[in-house]
Amino acid sequence: xxxxxxxxxxxxxxxxxxxxxxxxxxxxxxxxxxxxxxxxxxxxxxxxxxxxxxxxxxxxxxxxxxxxxxxxxxxxxxxxxxxxxxxxxxxxxxxxxxxxxxxxxxxxxxxxxxxxxxxxxxxxxxxxxxxxxxxxxxxxxxxxxxxxxxxxxxxxxxxxxxxxxxxxxxxxxxxxxxxxxxxxxxxxxxxxxxxxxxxxxxxxxxxxxxxxxxxxxxxxxxxxxxxxxxxxxxxxxxxxxxxxxxxxxxxxxxxxxxxxxxxxxxxxxxxxxxxxxxxxxxxxxxxxxxxxxxxxxxxxxxxxxxxxxxxxxxxxxxxxxxxxxxxxxxxxxxxxxxxxxxxxxxxxxxxxxxxxxxxxxxxxxxxxxxxxxxxxxxxxxxxxxxxxxxxxxxxxxxxxxxxxxxxxxxxxxxxxxxxxxxxxxxxxxxxxxxxxxxxxxxxxxxxxxxxxxxxxxxx
Amino acid sequence: xxxxxxxxxxxxxxxxxxxxxxxxxxxxxxxxxxxxxxxxxxxxxxxxxxxxxxxxxxxxxxxxxxxxxxxxxxxxxxxxxxxxxxxxxxxxxxxxxxxxxxxxxxxxxxxxxxxxxxxxxxxxxxxxxxxxxxxxxxxxxxxxxxxxxxxxxxxxxxxxxxxxxxxxxxxxxxxxxxxxxxxxxxxxxxxxxxxxxxxxxxxxxxxxxxxxxxxxxxxxxxxxxxxxxxxxxxxxxxxxxxxxxxxxxxxxxxxxxxxxxxxxxxxxxxxxxxxxxxxxxxxxxxxxxxxxxxxxxxxxxxxxxxxxxxxxxxxxxxxxxxxxxxxxxxxxxxxxxxxxxxxxxxxxxxxxxxxxxxxxxxxxxxxxxxxxxxxxxxxxxxxxxxxxxxxxxxxxxxxxxxxxxxxxxxxxxxxxxxxxxxxxxxxxxxxxxxxxxxxxxxxxxxxxxxxxxxxxxxx
Numbered sequence: 001x002x003x004x005x006x007x008x009x010x011x012x013x014x015x016x017x018x019x020x021x022x023x024x025x026x027x028x029x030x031x032x033x034x035x036x037x038x039x040x041x042x043x044x045x046x047x048x049x050x051x052x053x054x055x056x057x058x059x060x061x062x063x064x065x066x067x068x069x070x071x072x073x074x075x076x077x078x079x080x081x082x083x084x085x086x087x088x089x090x091x092x093x094x095x096x097x098x099x100x101x102x103x104x105x106x107x108x109x110x111x112x113x114x115x116x117x118x119x120x121x122x123x124x125x126x127x128x129x130x131x132x133x134x135x136x137x138x139x140x141x142x143x144x145x146x147x148x149x150x151x152x153x154x155x156x157x158x159x160x161x162x163x164x165x166x167x168x169x170x171x172x173x174x175x176x177x178x179x180x181x182x183x184x185x186x187x188x189x190x191x192x193x194x195x196x197x198x199x200x201x202x203x204x205x206x207x208x209x210x211x212x213x214x215x216x217x218x219x220x221x222x223x224x225x226x227x228x229x230x231x232x233x234x235x236x237x238x239x240x241x242x243x244x245x246x247x248x249x250x251x252x253x254x255x256x257x258x259x260x261x262x263x264x265x266x267x268x269x270x271x272x273x274x275x276x277x278x279x280x281x282x283x284x285x286x287x288x289x290x291x292x293x294x295x296x297x298x299x300x301x302x303x304x305x306x307x308x309x310x311x312x313x314x315x316x317x318x319x320x321x322x323x324x325x326x327x328x329x330x331x332x333x334x335x336x337x338x339x340x341x342x343x344x345x346x347x348x349x350x351x352x353x354x355x356x357x358x359x360x361x362x363x364x365x366x367x368x369x370x371x372x373x374x375x376x377x378x379x380x381x382x383x384x385x386x387x388x389x390x391x392x393x394x395x396x397x398x399x400x401x402x403x404x405x406x407x408x409x410x411x412x413x414x415x416x417x418x419x420x421x422x423x424x425x426x427x428x429x430x431x432x433x434x435x436x437x438x439x440x441x442x443x444x445x446x447x448x449x450x451x452x453x454x455x456x457x458x459x
Numbered sequence: 460x461x462x463x464x465x466x467x468x469x470x471x472x473x474x475x476x477x478x479x480x481x482x483x484x485x486x487x488x489x490x491x492x493x494x495x496x497x498x499x500x501x502x503x504x505x506x507x508x509x510x511x512x513x514x515x516x517x518x519x520x521x522x523x524x525x526x527x528x529x530x531x532x533x534x535x536x537x538x539x540x541x542x543x544x545x546x547x548x549x550x551x552x553x554x555x556x557x558x559x560x561x562x563x564x565x566x567x568x569x570x571x572x573x574x575x576x577x578x579x580x581x582x583x584x585x586x587x588x589x590x591x592x593x594x595x596x597x598x599x600x601x602x603x604x605x606x607x608x609x610x611x612x613x614x615x616x617x618x619x620x621x622x623x624x625x626x627x628x629x630x631x632x633x634x635x636x637x638x639x640x641x642x643x644x645x646x647x648x649x650x651x652x653x654x655x656x657x658x659x660x661x662x663x664x665x666x667x668x669x670x671x672x673x674x675x676x677x678x679x680x681x682x683x684x685x686x687x688x689x690x691x692x693x694x695x696x697x698x699x700x701x702x703x704x705x706x707x708x709x710x711x712x713x714x715x716x717x718x719x720x721x722x723x724x725x726x727x728x729x730x731x732x733x734x735x736x737x738x739x740x741x742x743x744x745x746x747x748x749x750x751x752x753x754x755x756x757x758x759x760x761x762x763x764x765x766x767x768x769x770x771x772x773x774x775x776x777x778x779x780x781x782x783x784x785x786x787x788x789x790x791x792x793x794x795x796x797x798x799x800x801x802x803x804x805x806x807x808x809x810x811x812x813x814x815x816x817x818x819x820x821x822x823x824x825x826x827x828x829x830x831x832x833x834x835x836x837x838x839x840x841x842x843x844x845x846x847x848x849x850x851x852x853x854x855x856x857x858x859x860x861x862x863x864x865x866x867x868x869x870x871x872x873x874x875x876x877x878x879x880x881x882x883x884x885x886x887x888x889x890x891x892x893x894x895x896x897x898x899x900x901x902x903x904x905x906x907x908x909x910x911x912x913x914x915x916x917x918x
Contacts, residue, residue, distance in 0.1 A: 001760050001761075002760070002761045003758040003759065003760055004725055004728045004758065005725075005728065005757065006728050006729040007635075007726060031716040031881070033881065050684065051636060051638065051683045051685065052636070088879075089879075091879060092715075092879065092880070092881035092882075094716075120850050120880060120881055121879070122877065122878045123852035123853060123876070123878075124878060147871065147874050148681075148875070150678075150681075151681055151682050156683065160638065160683075163638055163640075166641075174626075176466075177475075179619065181908060182625075182708050183909060184908075185644065185693075185706060186657070186668075186705070186911055187917075188916045198645070198659055198661070200658065200659040200668070201657075201658070202916055203697070203913050205916055207916055209659070209668075216908075220609070220908075222492075222607075222610055223609045224510045225509065225510040226510065232641075232644050232690070232691070234645065236662075246645070246661075247643055256551075259469075262463070265463045266464075266467060269464065269465050270466045273465060298464065300462065300463045301460050301461070302460075303460065303461075393583075412918035413606075413918070415604070415607060415918070416606045418582045419549050419581045419582075419585050419586075420547075420550060420551065420579060420580070420581030421579060422578055422579055423551075423578055449640060450642060450643045452645055455662075457646070458647045458871045459871035459872070459874070
């Protein structure tokens with residue numbers, strides 16, 4: 001009987017190990033995809049692409065004798081013949097050779113090749129040069145060829161940073177005694193209502209795709225006091241804008257026993273501080289590649305909705321058209337105002353009008369036309385919506401009835417209030433938007449691995 | 460202008476801090492939900508439920524004078540009056556009092572109450588006693604009242620352990636240079652095919668809910684070499700069994716540059732070793748509550764599909780009816796066999812018949828009727844399916860055509876092979892099934908927060 005005991009050491013060496021310097025002068029085997037081949041006559045340079053970066057491999061004529069092409073893969077006698085034969089861009093290989101210092105190569109080292117084993121060969125030449133430093137093509141083409149264009153080092157760096165944001169979000173909340181939850185995405189009724197829901201047939205019952213884990217995360221506050229989830233949400237937005245997606249990742253948390261919605265803003269601020277620290281520590285390479293300067297989140301200004309509208313109206317001589325809503329241009333100007341006046345890339349806008357918030361938002365007892373809620377704007381774009389929620393059963397029933405809603409339809413959600421809930425609040429962050437603003441991209445599709453929009457269902 | 464700078468220290472103290480002993484003899488404020496109230500005449504015991512556990516609070520008659528009910532919340536003069544008034548089970552409160560050692564109380568301490576501030580009061584009495592140690596009710600009732608029954612300490616402990624499994628999965632893979640990815644759940648075509656797909660209308664186009672991130676995770680191997688995702692998948696299974704769900708969490712990873720599918724099994728084994736270590740270290744309390752003994756995963760036996768069928772046929776005198784499929788009872792017997800013969804709760808069954816595996820599975824060159832694939836059984840239940848994938852463009856086109864599939868329909872997936880992919884493989888783990896087996900539950904709904912099945916769309 002064979003037993004599997006865990007990971008065996010591989011014959012190949014990883015880039016991180018090469019970079020320690022311990023292998024300099026030694027013979028190693030390194031696997032990777034052929035990113036580029038430059039044939040210079042006397043010598044050929046093969047740049048290998050690995051997850052952690054690029055590595056230069058050099059085939060010299062003088063190495064011909066030393067080259068030991070493995071029987072099943074290499075048929076030529078010289079590097080050049082192999083290069084023109086099975087060694088193509090996007091072939092995958094294991095290169096064996098000596099690690100040598102080379103200041104002009106990536107990471108200051110190269111591999112002097114003695115053998116190349118070809119693992120796989122593409123059937124066709126790439127339709128786009130992914131090895132260029134920056135892909136010079138339209139967003140349309142980039143997305144149509146996403147499975148390939150993501151191989152471009154600049155493109156893939158974006159999603160490493162996105163990974164880092166999610167890691168930071170989770171790790172920080174875990175350190176604050178939040179429990180990670182997993183809530184269903186097929187639901188009987190969406191939390192936000194309205195027309196932007198995807199409907200599906202669920203064994204002859206009507207179902208929807210969750211627009212938000214709102215009801216479930218509130219439910220779980222009754223169980224674990226503090227909870228979070230990073231998961232997909234679905235919005236059937238019919239308009240194609242640079243900032244909307246039909247499926248996106250929502251970073252949600254919800255916390256009980258709060259003294260006010262300010263505590264939720266404080267938690268988000270601390271979370272962002274943690275995320276920026278993590279990125280600067282563990283994603284430095286990607287930040288450098290993308291020329292990203294991390295924003296200062298040591299303190300974030302907070303301004304009321306009403307005040308924010310007045311401030312930008314005054315400074316930018318813009319009449320207030322609708323006192324109960326923020327237009328995208330106004331959001332933009334608020335962002336600009338706080339950058340100019342306070343040097344801040346972020347601003348919390350608080351006390352949104354009650355009629356623009358869902359029924360579960362807690363109204364401000366001092367002025368029930370407004371709510372104990374907030375949005376967080378990042379460089380003029382809303383990336384977070386949050387606030388305190390109603391926790392009293394009678395209060396939520398009253399508010400639903402005032403809005404003409406039927407409490408019977410949400411009985412399984414309202415159950416939590418009927419049987420007791422602590423004061424609580426929380427928020428949802430659009431991950432792709434946060435990434436977009438952080439990377440100074442102009443379209444949220446740039447920071448979405450495989451975006452879904454009105455016209456895009458593939459790849 | 461107000462600035463938000465991060466978390467402020469709360470006036471309330473958390474259980475973990477009380478357990479350090481630093482607060483013994485001191486006055487603290489503690490928030491929580493009233494789990495039970497026991498009125499003993501001279502003294503009342505209030506058990507508070509917090510995320511981390513229970514804490515006993517004692518109201519004595521002699522404390523009456525010292526009690527300082529806060530004006531807006533407490534109207535009575537004595538503990539008893541307050542207890543019968545606004546202090547009910549599932550009220551949420553902040554209790555102020557002195558921390559005293561008490562060997563008979565949970566964690567060996569109690570709070571001698573001087574003041575109770577009521578934060579919220581339920582509208583109705585719980586329909587089920589969640590404060591019982593073990594909920595004595597049917598699964599049906601438990602699920603119908605899920606938002607409430609999850610407050611039971613045994614119930615919620617299950618999902619803490621589930622959280623731990625996912626944390627371990629992610630942390631381990633991160634340490635092995637895997638990158639976390641986020642793939643779309645609304646897709647043009649499912650990866651597994653067949654009839655068990657949920658269909659939806661996507662802006663007048665036909666779309667499906669992803670049955671698996673298979674195509675996307677393979678795609679991302681071309682980008683990051685090693686990737687993982689922990690996310691929901693959707694299967695429109697029409698049968699109600701104890702082990703099927705219509706929405707579940709799939710723990711997926713996929714890795715490039717493998718020497719064989721054995722490397723995928725080795726990675727899973729090492730991951731399970733890490734998870735068990737994490738659980739024993741950070742989820743000890745929950746394991747104790749649920750009386751769970753962690754399985755030994757230091758080594759996991761591997762047996763071929765063919766051999767496994769023969770072994771159980773022989774030992775349990777069971778004729779082999781279908782040499783190309785495993786019946787659930789056979790899976791069960793294989794589990795039993797390896798427990799009895801090798802003391803192992805896990806067994807890898809390898810080389811599944813090609814016709815039972817999807818088109819992207821790599822056939823065994825030594826016998827193409829079988830594949831370079833495996834399932835992992837845990838106590839007789841399949842919890843993982845994995846294997847090596849085809850990476851050559853011509854090979855995958857040929858296999859699709861042999862199965863009567865139209866490559867044109869999957870062009871955006873097949874693009875990755877056309878332009879070059881390394882040898883690779885991976886797996887998907889059913890999180891709820893793994894949790895179910897670990898906790899010795901008999902129904903996968905027991906270890907699903909809000910299960911979706913043929914009849915269940917709420918809560």
